[in-house]
Structure formats: structure tokens, C-alpha cells
Amino acid sequence: MGQQTRILVVDDEKSITEFIRLGLEQEGYEVGTASDGRQALRVIDDFHPDLVIVDLMMPRMDGWELCRELVGDRSRGIIILSARDELTDRIAGLEIGADDYLVKPFEFGELLARIRAVLRRRSPEMGNLVEVGALRIDRANRSATVRNAVLDLSVREFDLLLFLALNANQVLPRQRILDEVWGYTFYGDENNIEVYIRYLRQKLGDTNHEWIQTVRGVGYRLATIPEVSSEVS
Numbered sequence: 699m700g701q702q703t704r705i706l707v708v709d710d711e712k713s714i715t716e717f718i719r720l721g722l723e724q725e726g727y728e729v730g731t732a733s734d735g736r737q738a739l740r741v742i743d744d745f746h747p748d749l750v751i752v753d754l755m756m757p758r759m760d761g762w763e764l765c766r767e768l769v770g771d772r773s774r775g776i777i778i779l780s781a782r783d784e785l786t787d788r789i790a791g792l793e794i795g796a797d798d799y800l801v802k803p804f805e806f807g808e809l810l811a812r813i814r815a816v817l818r819r820r821s822p823e824m825g826n827l828v829e830v831g832a833l834r835i836d837r838a839n840r841s842a843t844v845r846n847a848v849l850d851l852s853v854r855e856f857d858l859l860l861f862l863a864l865n866a867n868q869v870l871p872r873q874r875i876l877d878e879v880w881g882y883t884f885y886g887d888e889n890n891i892e893v894y895i896r897y898l899r900q901k902l903g904d905t906n907h908e909w910i911q912t913v914r915g916v917g918y919r920l921a922t923i924p925e926v927s928s929e930v931s
Contacts, residue, residue, distance in 0.1 A: 703865050705813065706730045706747040708738040708764065709779070710756045714802075718751065721806050722813075726870045726917070735759025739767060749775040749816060751809075754782055754791075762794065769795030775816040779804065814878065830866040831922040833902075833909075835859065844923060849901050854879070858894050862910065862920035871917040891918075 705727050707715045715731045722729045730745045732738035734756045742750070750768060754761035761778060768776055778791040781802040791799040797816045800809060826838040835842045840856055842849045851859065858879050862870065875891055895918060899910055902923075911919045 703817065703868065704728045704730065704745060704747040704749075706732065706738060706741060706745060706750045708732045708735065708750060708756070708761070709753040710734055711753070714753075717806070718809070721810070724871070725810065725874050726865065726868050728868070735761065735764035735767070738764055742768075747774055748820075749777065749813060751777045751779050751813075752796075754778060754780040754787070765791070765794050765796060775820050777809075777812060777816060779809070828860065828863045830863045830920060832925045833859075833863060833923045835863055844902055845925065851901065852897075854894060855897055855901070858891075859898055862918065866920045866922065869913045869916055869919045875917060 705722055707718045707729060709715045710733045712733070719729045719731055730741050730747060732741045736759045738750070752761040752764055761780065765776060765778070768774070776796040778796045778799045779802060780787065780791070780799070783801040788799045797819070798812050800812055826836055828835040828837065832845045833842065837860065842851060842856065842859060858875070861875065861879050872891055880890065895910055899905070899907060902909060904910055909921050909923050911921055913919055
């Protein structure tokens with residue numbers, strides 16, 4: 699199955715956790731929250747986040763202790779988000795094993811950019827094979843098959859299909875697709891996405907748009923592709 703992008707926000711200030719949660723959900727992420735380190739550890743066992751955003755100053759178990767608990771498992775990223783802005787705190791946070799350190803107050807756009815950067819840097823640790831039902835993508839060889847048929851993809855088509863697969867069954871806003879697949883320096887418009895979505899549908903044989911689904915007014919979602927065709931001959 700495609701990897702769901704899950705983010706856990708750990709902060710005892712409810713207004714901050716809600717602000718971040720709403721923003722990230724609008725960007726297509728699945729978000730969990732916790733108010734202290736102990737609760738975060740319980741949530742992690744069930745939620746299995748890809749990235750944890752951690753405040754340092756919290757009751758019961760603070761962010762420092764939580765980070766020490768988490769750094770042994772490198773399957774997830776860690777971003778410290780704290781009002782502590784001393785250089786020594788930033789250095790200590792990175793040395794303890796966090797992937798990034800952002801000081802409060804912050805702009806949501808900067809937090810989003812740092813999240814994406816951490817996820818991109820850590821993506822090789824997630825394995826080379828991505829599967830979404832009958833769709834199989836080998837990132838190392840940049841090859842893809844659907845029901846064992848090899849797909850002839852351009853560089854951009856492969857990158858777009860891979861991004862959809864890594865976030866399978868999630869609604870991905872068009873702007874996020876542009877940012878992640880085309881890059882922040884791209885100055886084109888969203889019509890580019892529609893063109894390449896059409897190319898992918900043709901090559902996948904998705905004539906009814908059942909696999910790459912359009913979510914009107916928002917973006918696109920890649921559904922799980924069944925192993926066996928439902929068509930009756």
C-alpha cells in the first residue's frame with residue numbers, strides 16, 4: 699500500500715495544536731495531536747506518524763525527554779517547535795536527534811516548507827518499493843508497473859505518479875502537487891497538473907477516472923488499484 703503521510707503535533711497550547719492541525723489537514727496530511735510527551739508516546743503506538751512536531755516546554759514529560767525516547771527509531775522525523783530561541787537550545791535540539799528546529803512565533807508557510815524538506819530528506823529510509831494495490835513503483839530504478847505491465851513514463855510523469863502513490867488515498871491539493879513535483883521555483887499554473895494527470899490516466903488505463911480521482915475544487919487522490927480488472931469480457 700502507499701504510505702500515508704501522518705504528522706503528530708505535541709504541544710500543551712491547544713490553540714497552537716489546532717492551528718497547525720487545521721493547516722496541515724488542509725494540505726492533505728493526516729494529523730494527530732497530544733498535549734505532553736507521555737500522551738504522545740501512547741498516540742504514537744496507534745497512529746504511527748511519519749513526523750513528530752514537538753514543543754519543548756510541556757508538563758509531565760517535556761519535549762527534551764520525548765525526543766530522547768523517539769530518536770532511537772529513525773523511521774520518523776522530528777521537528778522541534780519552541781519559544782526557546784537561544785542558540786544553545788537550537789544546537790542541543792539538533793544534537794539530541796531532531797531533524798529541524800523552528801522558533802515560535804512562526805509563519806505556517808515556513809513550518810510547512812520545513813516539514814516537506816524533512817520528509818524529502820528522509821524518504822530514502824522509507825524503502826525503494828512503493829505499492830498501491832496492483833501499482834508497484836521502484837524508486838531506485840525509477841520504474842513502475844500496473845498489474846505487471848511496465849509503464850512507459852516520462853521523468854515528470856514518474857515523479858507525479860510517485861508523489862500520488864506515496865500519499866495514496868489522500869486528497870492532495872493542486873498547490874501542494876505543484877510545490878512537491880514541479881518545485882517552489884516553478885511559475886506555471888495548475889493546468890500543467892491536469893495535462894500530466896491526463897497522461898497518467900491514459901497510461902494506467904484509467905478510462906473512468908476510478909484510480910486517479912478528481913476532487914472538485916481541491917485536487918486529486920490516487921485510490922488503491924485492484925489486482926484484478928473488474929471489467930467483464
